[in-house]
Amino acid sequence: MLAYLVAVWLLLAGLYGVITSRHLVHLVLCLGVMQTSTYVLLLAIGWRAGGAAPIFADIPRNTPIVDPVVQALTLTDVVVEATVVAVLLALTVQAHKRFGTCDPDALGALRG
Amino acid sequence: MSERARLVLGLGSLAALGALLVWAVGGLPAFGHPRGPYADLAPRIMLDERHVANAVTGITFDLRGFDTLGEELILFVAALGAAVLLRALRTEGAIEEAAADEERRGPGTAEALRALGAVLVGPTLLLGIYVVVHGALTPGGGFQGGVLLAGVLLLVYAAGQVAAVERVRPVSLVEVTDALGAAAYTLVALAGLVFGVAVMDNVLPFGTTGSLLSGGTVPVLSVAVGVEVTAGVTLILSEFVDQMLLRSRRGD
Amino acid sequence: MSVAPLAVLVPVLAATLLAATSPFVTRRRLAGIVAVLAVLASAALCAAALVEAHGDTLVMWFGGWEPRSGVAVGIDFAVDPIGAAMALFVAVLGVAALVMCIEVIQVEDNLFDAIALVFIAAMVGYCLTGDLFNLFVFFELMSVCAYVLVGYEIRKRAPLEGSLTFAITNSIGSILLLCGIALLYGRTGALNLAQMGRALAEGPADGLVVVSYALVAGGLLVKAAAVPFHFWTADAYAVAPTPVGLLLGGAFSELGLFGLARVQWTVFHEVLAPHEAELRAILVGLGVLTAIVGAVMCAAQHHLKRMLAFATISHVGLFLVGIGLLDADGLAGAAVWIVGDGLVKAALFASVGLLNDRFATVEEAELHGRGREIGGIGVLFCVGALAVASLPPFGPFLGKTLVEDAALTAGYAWVPAVMVVVSALTGGALLRVAVRVFLGRGVPAPEDPHSEPAEVDRDSEGEGEVSLATVPALLWAPAVALVVAALAWGLVPGVAAAAGRAAERFVDVQAYAGLVLDGRPLPAVSSTLRAPGLTGWLYAAASVAGAVLVALAALAGVRERAPRAGLRALETLRGLHSGRPGDYAAFTAAGVAVLGGLLALAVG
Numbered sequence: 001m002l003a004y005l006v007a008v009w010l011l012l013a014g015l016y017g018v019i020t021s022r023h024l025v026h027l028v029l030c031l032g033v034m035q036t037s038t039y040v041l042l043l044a045i046g047w048r049a050g051g052a053a054p055i056f057a058d059i060p061r062n063t064p065i066v067d068p069v070v071q072a073l074t075l076t077d078v079v080v081e082a083t084v085v086a087v088l089l090a091l092t093v094q095a096h097k098r099f100g101t102c103d104p105d106a107l108g109a110l111r112g
Numbered sequence: 113m114s115e116r117a118r119l120v121l122g123l124g125s126l127a128a129l130g131a132l133l134v135w136a137v138g139g140l141p142a143f144g145h146p147r148g149p150y151a152d153l154a155p156r157i158m159l160d161e162r163h164v165a166n167a168v169t170g171i172t173f174d175l176r177g178f179d180t181l182g183e184e185l186i187l188f189v190a191a192l193g194a195a196v197l198l199r200a201l202r203t204e205g206a207i208e209e210a211a212a213d214e215e216r217r218g219p220g221t222a223e224a225l226r227a228l229g230a231v232l233v234g235p236t237l238l239l240g241i242y243v244v245v246h247g248a249l250t251p252g253g254g255f256q257g258g259v260l261l262a263g264v265l266l267l268v269y270a271a272g273q274v275a276a277v278e279r280v281r282p283v284s285l286v287e288v289t290d291a292l293g294a295a296a297y298t299l300v301a302l303a304g305l306v307f308g309v310a311v312m313d314n315v316l317p318f319g320t321t322g323s324l325l326s327g328g329t330v331p332v333l334s335v336a337v338g339v340e341v342t343a344g345v346t347l348i349l350s351e352f353v354d355q356m357l358l359r360s361r362r363g364d
Numbered sequence: 365m366s367v368a369p370l371a372v373l374v375p376v377l378a379a380t381l382l383a384a385t386s387p388f389v390t391r392r393r394l395a396g397i398v399a400v401l402a403v404l405a406s407a408a409l410c411a412a413a414l415v416e417a418h419g420d421t422l423v424m425w426f427g428g429w430e431p432r433s434g435v436a437v438g439i440d441f442a443v444d445p446i447g448a449a450m451a452l453f454v455a456v457l458g459v460a461a462l463v464m465c466i467e468v469i470q471v472e473d474n475l476f477d478a479i480a481l482v483f484i485a486a487m488v489g490y491c492l493t494g495d496l497f498n499l500f501v502f503f504e505l506m507s508v509c510a511y512v513l514v515g516y517e518i519r520k521r522a523p524l525e526g527s528l529t530f531a532i533t534n535s536i537g538s539i540l541l542l543c544g545i546a547l548l549y550g551r552t553g554a555l556n557l558a559q560m561g562r563a564l565a566e567g568p569a570d571g572l573v574v575v576s577y578a579l580v581a582g583g584l585l586v587k588a589a590a591v592p593f594h595f596w597t598a599d600a601y602a603v604a605p606t607p608v609g610l611l612l613g614g615a616f617s618e619l620g621l622f623g624l625a626r627v628q629w630t631v632f633h634e635v636l637a638p639h640e641a642e643l644r645a646i647l648v649g650l651g652v653l654t655a656i657v658g659a660v661m662c663a664a665q666h667h668l669k670r671m672l673a674f675a676t677i678s679h680v681g682l683f684l685v686g687i688g689l690l691d692a693d694g695l696a697g698a699a700v701w702i703v704g705d706g707l708v709k710a711a712l713f714a715s716v717g718l719l720n721d722r723f724a725t726v727e728e729a730e731l732h733g734r735g736r737e738i739g740g741i742g743v744l745f746c747v748g749a750l751a752v753a754s755l756p757p758f759g760p761f762l763g764k765t766l767v768e769d770a771a772l773t774a775g776y777a778w779v780p781a782v783m784v785v786v787s788a789l790t791g792g793a794l795l796r797v798a799v800r801v802f803l804g805r806g807v808p809a810p811e812d813p814h815s816e817p818a819e820v821d822r823d824s825e826g827e828g829e830v831s832l833a834t835v836p837a838l839l840w841a842p843a844v845a846l847v848v849a850a851l852a853w854g855l856v857p858g859v860a861a862a863a864g865r866a867a868e869r870f871v872d873v874q875a876y877a878g879l880v881l882d883g884r885p886l887p888a889v890s891s892t893l894r895a896p897g898l899t900g901w902l903y904a905a906a907s908v909a910g911a912v913l914v915a916l917a918a919l920a921g922v923r924e925r926a927p928r929a930g931l932r933a934l935e936t937l938r939g940l941h942s943g944r945p946g947d948y949a950a951f952t953a954a955g956v957a958v959l960g961g962l963l964a965l966a967v968g
Contacts, residue, residue, distance in 0.1 A: 004137035011543065012130050018536065018949045019122040024528075027945065031535055038542045045550040046151065049144030054155050054167035057249055057322060061159065067151035068167040070549070072176060073497060075168070076183045077542065079255055079341075080504045083190030084535055086348045087511050090194040091528050093355055094518055104945045107525045113940060113947045122950040128957035132575045132964070133543075139572030140550040148553015149435040157437060178369075178426045178439045182489070182501035185376060186508050189482055192383060192475050193512030284387030291384035291478075298377045304427065311369040312427040 003044035010037035024092040024102040028085055035081040039074050046070030163318045164327040169247045173254075173333040177312045181297055184337055188294045191344035195287070198351040229271030236264050244338035248327040254334040258341025265346050269353055286347045293340025300329055300336065366416065366424040368443045371409035371451065372489040378402035379481035386474040395474035396466035399481055403462050406488060407455035413492075414448040419865055419889075421445075423494070423880050434881045436556035442494030442880055445866035446699055450622055451491040453703050456849070457614045457710050458484035460842035461607035464714060467838040468606055468721065469516075476516060483509035483611065487619055494880060496545055496631070497555045499623060503541070503587070507534050510616065513608040514600050525943060526603035532945040533596040534586060536952050541583025547576040548631070557630040558877035565634035574967050577632055578960035581624055582952070588620025589677045590684060591654040592955040595941055595948045598661075601673035606717025609669060613676045614710035618702045621680060625687045625695060625870070633873050640690055642966030644774070646959075647688025652782055654681030657937070659789035663914070664934055666809045668716045668726040668797060672709065675752065675790040679705050682783055686767040689774050696867035696893055697766030700859060704759020707850035708751045712794065714843035715745050719801070721839065728797055733804025742802025744843055749798055751850060753791025753911035754904045756896075759853035764907075765900030766860060766893065780903050787907040792914025799919055806919030864891025 010033055017030030046067030052059055054068035096102050113121075141147045158170030172180050243250075244257030304313030319326035379402075382395055389395060416422060421444040425431075429438025462480060469476050486505035493499050511534075515527030549555060551572055552563035564573060582593070589597040601612050636643055658678025665671040683705075686698030718741055720726050723734055735742055751758040754765075764783060771779040799805050853859065868889040869875075878884035896904075923931075940947070 001137070001143055003143055004140060005134065008130060008133040008137060011133070011539075012126050015129075015536070015949065015953055016122065016126055018532070019126075019946050019953065020119065021946060027532065031532070031539075034536070034539045038539060038546060041543060041546045042549075044143065045140065045546060046146055047144055048146055053251070055165060055249075055251060056155075056159050056167070057165045065155060065167070067146045067148075068155050068171055069151050069176075069555075070546075071168045072171040073549075075172060075253075075255060076179055076497075076501065079183050080186050080501070081539075083187050084504075084508060084511075084531065086194050087190050087197070087508060088528070088531050088535075090197040090351070091511075091515060091524060091531065093352070094197060094524055095528065098521060098524060104528075107528060107943050107945070113942060113944075113950075118947055118950050121954055122946075125950065125953035125957040128961060129953055132571075132578065132957065132960040135571035135964075136547055136575035137572075139570050140547065146550070146553070148549075150437065150553050150555065153432060153435060153437055157432075174427060175429060175438055176497075179495075179498055179501050181376075182486070182498070182505050185482055185486075186501075186505050188380070188383075189479055189505070189508050189512060192479060193508070196475055196512065197515060197518055287387065288384050291380045291386075295377060295380035295384065298373055298380065302373060302377075305369070310424060310426060310428045311373065314427060 003040065003047070007037045007041035007044060010034070010040060022103055022105065024095060024104055025089070027104055028088045028092060031088070032081070032085055035077070038077060042070045042074045042077065159321065162314065162327050162330065163321040164248045164330055165321050166248055166250060166253075168251075169253045169334065170327060170330060173247075173330045173337075174314055174327070177301070177333065180333070180337065181301060184294060184297055184340055187341060187344045188290060191290055191347045192287070194348045195351050198355060225270055226272045229267045233264055233267050233271065236260060236267060240264070240342075244335060245324070245331065247334035248330045249322060249324070254337025255341055258338045259345055261338070261342040262345030262349060265349050265353075286343050286350065290340055290343035290347060293336055293343060296336040297333060297340065300333055304329070366413065366422050366441070366443065367409050368413040368422070368424060368441045368448075368492050369426070371406045371413060371455070371492070372485045374409065375402045375406045375481040375485040379478040379485070382474045382478040382481070386478070389474065392474075393466060395477050396462065399465070399477035400459065400462045402481055403455060403458040403484055406484065407452060407459055410448060410452040410455050410488060413443050414445065414452055417443050417445055417448055419445055419869070420886050421869060421876065421879055431881050436554065436559045436881060439498050440494040440556065440880060441492045442557075442876070443492050444869055444876075445862070446870050447491045447626075449699070449703070449866065450619070451488045453706060454484060454487045454491065454615045454619070457611055457706065460710060460714070460846055461610045463838055463842050464607045464610070464717070467836050468717065476513070479509050479512055480607070483513060487615060490619060491622065494558065495556050496548070496560060496627065499626075500538070500541060500545060503623065504538055506616070506619070507538060507587070510600075510608075510612065514604040514612075516605055516608070517603070520603075523603040526599040529943065529945050529948060530596045530600035533593075533948045533952060536949055537583040537586025537593065540579045540956060544576040544579030544583065547572055547579070551576075556880070557627070558873075558880040560631045561634055561873055562877050562881070564631060567635070569635050569639065569967050571964070573632070573635055574963045575960055577636070578956055578963055580627055582956035582959055584620050584624045584627070585955075586620070586952060587617065588624065588684070589617045589680055590650055591657045591677075591681070592951040594654065594658070594677045595951060597677055598670045598673040598941065599943060601676065602667060602669040606713060606720065609672075609717065610710045610713045613672055613713050614706040617676055617680050618683065618706055621683050621687060621698075621702070628687075629871055630873055630876060633871075636967070639967050643963075644688060644690045646962050646966065647690070648685050648776060648779065651681045651684030651688050652779070654678070654684060655782065655786045656681070659786045660934070661937065661941070662790050663793040663918075664938060665793070666728040668719070668728060668731075669713075671793060671797065672712055672716060675794065676709060678786055678790050679709075679752075682764075682767070682786060685779060685783075686770065689767075689770050689776070691770060691774065692867040692871045692891070693773065693864065693893060694767060694770035695870060696860075696863040696891070697763055697770055699867065700766055700853075700863045701760055701763020704761075704763050704850050704853045705752070707846045707853065708748050708758065708760060711744065711843045711846035711850070712748045712752075714839070714846065715741050715748070718839050718843070728800060728809035731801045732808045733801070735802035736804060739802060741840060741843075742798060744840075744847060745798045745802065746795065747847060749791050749794035750908060750911065751847070752794060753787045753907045755908050756901065756904050757851070757854045759850045761904050762854045762860060762896065765896035765904065766863070768900060768903055772899075784903055784906045784910060788910025788914055791907065791911035792918070795911055795915035796918040799915060807921035810923065860893045860895055861891060864893030865889050867891070
């Protein structure tokens with residue numbers, strides 16, 4: 001249960017950071033924190049008490065293992081989120097070059 | 113919206129969201145006892161029918177291989193996108209000049225860092241290739257190994273070999289490799305249609321568990337993804353390194 | 365052997381080949397033509413899948429991984445008529461967009477076409493999949509392609525900002541969606557939609573079910589641009605290059621709703637069945653709120669692309685009402701309306717893009733009267749505006765009457781009146797623009813204090829800024845073709861009946877699960893949907909008349925005579941759309957919290 005609560009806390013903390021951020025790089029990294037909450041949640045769901053890693057190279061065929069499906073999902077998730085962070089950081093670099101500022105509240109040309 | 117209003121709205125929503133989420137995770141199965149037929153069936157199928165020792169890689173590249181195609185395409189598009197977005201305000205030749213300046217000035221990093229960087233390049237390359245190729249047997253696979261290999265670029269940069277970084281870059285080569293990796297994955301998926309029952313069908317011989325060529329198309333796809341991820345992440349990293357070079361040249 | 369996966373793989377392969385040859389092949393037109401051919405092939409394959417489905421659902425398991433005793437182990441494409449029709453619709457819009465790209469996008473590399481092809485392929489895959497995590501992967505792929513394509517003209521200020529707020533808000537949405545998926549996996553141990561529905565139905569509708577619904581719906585509604593998740597939409601759609609705007613306004617947001625409908629029915633319908641009336645009230649209420657806010661903001665805009673964006677938001681609200689009625693007839697109406705409205709909306713985006721190409725501006729005040737030289741486009745624009753106000757016999761008219769009938773049957777008698785008002789506002793705003801720009805009549809638009817500062821950056825690499833003596837055919841032909849398609853959609857006999865049968869298929873989740881998991885063949889379906897009757901025609905006449913009235917009032921300068929309190933309220937509403945990611949994130953969190961709270965009250 002604690003693991004699940006950690007995931008919830010990470011999500012909330014990250015979202016708070018995104019809402020109140022004053023620097024775009026900080027904002028992107030807070031998005032990253034929110035992403036890690038999904039990893040923790042997925043992996044915690046897949047944990048089996050007393051289970052071994054899902055690699056059958058040197059363990060007998062019938063040992064109980066943790067859920068490998070969530071690990072595959074987390075792998076996909078990590079790649080997906082990392083690439084989004086890359087695109088966002090590229091936009092941040094350009095924003096800094098164009099506007100000279102990294103303050104998200106300075107993005108105000110599109111209003112109304 | 114004023115700062116205060118935003119803070120009030122944000123904190124209120126987060127409190128409510130937190131309460132809802134805690135209520136929700138209370139309904140999950142007890143920690144340590146995952147339910148579900150899928151979790152039990154999947155590794156069993158991978159081991160018995162496909163002779164893949166690493167259940168996670170087997171699931172990633174065979175059972176749920178179509179998801180991996182989508183994920184690989186996300187990396188492909190993001191790499192191209194980062195390149196497009198970062199190149200827009202750059203003039204031709206500025207990078208080469210900045211690199212030459214940096215070379216002339218001499219690296220500003222510490223001796224120890226440069227030595228460590230130089231020493232680690234070789235083993236990292238080897239480790240990366242090992243992880244990619246042995247995806248079906250040990251923890252690893254195309255994605256993990258690809259990122260390791262892309263990290264070699266950063267090691268080279270840390271070692272102060274800026275010119276070498278530029279030589280790694282003929283960016284067109286990296287872009288082409290990225291695209292070819294993605295194309296290779298798609299072609300293997302289509303091969304499943306042509307030679308087998310359905311798209312993504314595993315049509316190569318399965319081999320024996322524990323040997324390098326086991327799992328049919330799983331190691332092939334792992335290598336394709338490894339190539340694609342290496343090229344994609346290298347492209348992203350090199351674009352960002354270029355930005356750093358330009359900034360240091362401007363003296364920021 | 366189903367051809368459906370090829371509809372995704374062919375454009376992807378073409379995209380990788382275009383990207384691989386990009387440094388060597390510099391003939392822009394060649395790459396554009398290859399891209400158009402790839403999308404045409406994809407559209408043909410979608411049409412083939414639709415025909416192959418024959419009104420039934422076809423299931424195809426990737427890798428040949430059939431279910432083992434009712435447990436799905438692989439990923440499937442469950443091609444039902446509505447999904448195949450949506451995929452075909454997206455591919456058709458893609459053809460129009462890529463044809464325009466040949467002329468509009470004038471960068472030297474082929475990467476734009478490659479990314480646009482992957483964008484279209486992702487949307488097609490999203491419509492066809494039967495697995496929730498696969499849906500998420502395609503959802504993310506669509507989003508990343510969109511972030512890059514929207515920000516493509518990065519030299520200007522506005523695309524940079526639009527792309528940033530777009531990416532940040534949609535990322536929050538997708539993270540919430542993934543949390544919902546994780547919770548559902550924890551409860552059901554499955555990722556296949558049909559299997560999840562079955563497993564959920566075995567248990568109670570407790571906190572986990574309610575909150576995962578709120579998270580999943582929240583994530584999908586961010587993309588669908590429902591209030592209060594909609595703030596990013598105008599910022600992004602307004603700055604995107606025209607072909608991208610065409611795809612965004614016509615298909616992107618509507619696919620968010622399609623995903624909601626799909627997940628709602630296959631996963632949650634059975635477990636939430638005892639609370640259907642409350643759920644209906646929540647969804648219809650959300651739809652009406654979105655429609656009204658969108659319509660009001662639309663009428664207040666003077667930037668043409670932002671106006672179209674708010675019109676899209678407003679109509680998404682109306683589609684949400686159709687889907688939220690939670691029955692087959694409402695769903696059929698919404699599906700017909702989405703396609704018809706999407707075609708018209710795309711044509712309007714294309715026309716605005718033409719104006720941008722010609723006059724280098726999309727501000728109503730600056731364009732006043734200048735459109736007289738290209739009167740043909742003006743006719744197109746007027747027709748489009750009236751079609752948006754559900755002028756018979758266009759596609760939107762058919763869809764709107766079907767949804768109105770469904771609402772009346774479900775006991776929501778006040779909904780058609782709201783729909784009339786909303787269509788009148790959005791259609792009227794567009795009509796007013798048409799008269800001002802193409803005829804030069806009426807009180808000129810005021811200078812908009814909210815509009816972005818004029819960009820004097822004339823050497824951009826994006827849309828060509830050359831004023832041409834004549835408008836190139838590659839630009840107006842897709843717009844005309846789209847309007848003709850919208851007309852055909854409304855005129856072709858049997859659309860209503862086919863949509864009705866397709867919707868009956870869609871909502872019959874027991875049969876769907878039986879087919880996907882057990883291989884049981886589907887029973888026959890029939891539908892009682894009729895062509896629009898007298899009430900439909902009356903409501904449509906009211907909307908069109910209302911649109912004309914709204915346009916005339918605006919042209920006569922009603923804004924100066926409006927009551928001050930109303931104008932202040934409007935200013936406050938406009939002020940909320942601040943362009944700041946922090947505000948948008950706060951609203952997204954608030955929206956999900958409120959949605960979850962309402963659902964908890966409804967169920968608990």
